[in-house]
Amino acid sequence: MTPEGDSKKSLVDALHRFLLEARAANRNVVLLIDEAQPSRRSARADPAHLELETDTEKLIQIVLMGQSELRDLLAATTCASSRSG
Numbered sequence: 815m816t817p818e819g820d821s822k823k824s825l826v827d828a829l830h831r832f833l834l835e836a837r838a839a840n841r842n843v844v845l846l847i848d849e850a851q852p853s854r855r856s857a858r859a860d861p862a863h864l865e866l867e868t869d870t871e872k873l874i875q876i877v878l879m880g881q882s883e884l885r886d887l888l889a890a891t892t893c894a895s896s897r898s899g
Contacts, residue, residue: 830865833873843874850880 818824836843866874878884 826865830873833866834868837868837871837873845874845876846879847877848879850878850884 818828833843866872866876878888
């Protein structure tokens with residue numbers, strides 16, 4: 815995966831190309847994040863803007879491993895998304 819620059823957009827575009835190439839080659843992509851920490855929503859990347867899926871399928875599995883506080887934050891975020899969506 816080689817980005818065409820160092821901007822956030824070029825990095826996201828390179829990731830998207832990589833994920834599409836992996837899917838075309840029938841490879842699964844998994845991102846494991848160990849010691850994941852809860853953080854403010856504004857400080858995290860917004861996966862919705864990363865193009866991690868196509869219209870028909872997910873291009874990557876993301877596995878977060880962390881303390882129980884992370885689970886609580888993710889549960890609260892999921893509930894809030896369900897109420898607003």
